Amino acid sequence: xxxxxxxxxxxxxxxxxxxxxxxxxxxxxxxxxxxxxxxxxxxxxxxxxxxxxxxxxxxxxxxxxxxxxxxxxxxxxxxxxxxxxxxxxxxxxxxxxxxxxxxxxxxxxxxxxxxxxxxxxxxxxxxxxxxxxxxxxxxxxxxxxxxxxxxxxxxxxxxxxxxxxxxxxxxxxxxxxxxxxxxxxxxxxxxxxxxxxxxxxxxxxxxxxxxxxxxxxxxxxxxxx
Amino acid sequence: xxxxxxxxxxxxxxxxxxxxxxxxxxxxxxxxxxxxxxxxxxxxxxxxxxxxxxxxxxxxxxxxxxxxxxxxxxxxxxxxxxxxxxxxxxxxxxxxxxxxxxxxxxxxxxxxxxxxxxxxxxxxxxxxxxxxxxxxx
Numbered sequence: 001x002x003x004x005x006x007x008x009x010x011x012x013x014x015x016x017x018x019x020x021x022x023x024x025x026x027x028x029x030x031x032x033x034x035x036x037x038x039x040x041x042x043x044x045x046x047x048x049x050x051x052x053x054x055x056x057x058x059x060x061x062x063x064x065x066x067x068x069x070x071x072x073x074x075x076x077x078x079x080x081x082x083x084x085x086x087x088x089x090x091x092x093x094x095x096x097x098x099x100x101x102x103x104x105x106x107x108x109x110x111x112x113x114x115x116x117x118x119x120x121x122x123x124x125x126x127x128x129x130x131x132x133x134x135x136x137x138x139x140x141x142x143x144x145x146x147x148x149x150x151x152x153x154x155x156x157x158x159x160x161x162x163x164x165x166x167x168x169x170x171x172x173x174x175x176x177x178x179x180x181x182x183x184x185x186x187x188x189x190x191x192x193x194x195x196x197x198x199x200x201x202x203x204x205x206x207x208x209x210x211x212x213x214x215x216x217x218x219x220x221x222x223x224x225x
Numbered sequence: 226x227x228x229x230x231x232x233x234x235x236x237x238x239x240x241x242x243x244x245x246x247x248x249x250x251x252x253x254x255x256x257x258x259x260x261x262x263x264x265x266x267x268x269x270x271x272x273x274x275x276x277x278x279x280x281x282x283x284x285x286x287x288x289x290x291x292x293x294x295x296x297x298x299x300x301x302x303x304x305x306x307x308x309x310x311x312x313x314x315x316x317x318x319x320x321x322x323x324x325x326x327x328x329x330x331x332x333x334x335x336x337x338x339x340x341x342x343x344x345x346x347x348x349x350x351x352x353x354x355x356x357x358x359x360x361x362x
Binding site for chain 1: 234237238241242244245246248249250251252253255258259261262263265266267278
């Protein structure tokens with residue numbers, strides 16, 4: 001009995017640091033928001049509200065990459081992501097009057113992109129079975145690539161599809177926004193409209209499932225070596 | 226699995242996610258996209274391209290609403306007719322004129338029975354006809 005208790009305690013202490021290490025995700029703010037002064041953005045928004053197309057062009061140039069990145073990570077397809085970015089910016093132009101300046105513009109924009117992507121995902125209902133061998137090769141290719149060179153989007157799409165495959169819609173979305181996009185929890189709540197508890201529980205389930213898949217790849221790699 | 230093994234696996238899993246996070250998909254032909262967006266907002270609302278699937282969805286939604294309304298209207302007609310009929314049946318018990326209608330069916334049957342209208346009026350006013358009907362004669 002005593003031995004069993006000691007064993008449980010031992011495994012707890014052995015596993016906890018590893019899990020904590022695994023969950024230690026860093027937040028990466030986008031380049032656009034890093035170089036942007038809030039007052040400049042507010043001015044641009046005011047100009048757009050007055051129908052200034054030149055100001056809208058500046059906004060598109062500032063945020064198109066960020067919007068594309070998010071749409072691509074949710075949809076895992078370049079063409080679909082491009083369509084979503086285009087539709088989202090048209091929506092932003094149409095709905096800029098309903099934007100509340102007391103909120104962060106990026107959060108409002110992200111909400112539009114995320115909802116459009118999720119709607120498209122529901123229409124597509126694509127179930128892609130990604131072979132594990134292909135995923136191992138993709139990871140290897142990503143690891144060996146030249147840091148200065150642009151990544152092949154197909155590799156990224158494949159890896160995201162493999163990890164998010166089989167996850168329920170909410171879990172997939174929250175995992176991508178929180179752990180891949182690096183969005184803070186408060187922003188994930190604002191963008192998805194889900195309460196804090198729901199975000200936490202969905203993220204926890206998603207991480208468990210993703211970790212299982214990652215371990216599967218690592219086991220496979222080890223077996224090959 | 227020992228501690229070292231577990232730690233190594235977690236670290237490697239973390240590295241893969243980190244790799245995924247840092248490998249940002251790049252928007253190709255960004256300028257072309259900006260131009261497409263600018264062209265889309267310049268177009269009048271009527272000329273914008275609407276995907277066929279959205280039109281089909283809207284059509285389905287409109288059709289289902291129309292069906293529900295039609296069903297409701299039909300129910301209203303049926304219920305109204307049934308309630309009118311029930312009301313009329315309930316009046317038969319108290320009004321001898323309805324009893325006459327039920328008993329003789331039409332004025333043709335009345336003449337076949339050899340009853341004239343003044344006689345019928347008399348029968349109705351005395352309530353004799355109602356008594357006959359209730360006795361099953």
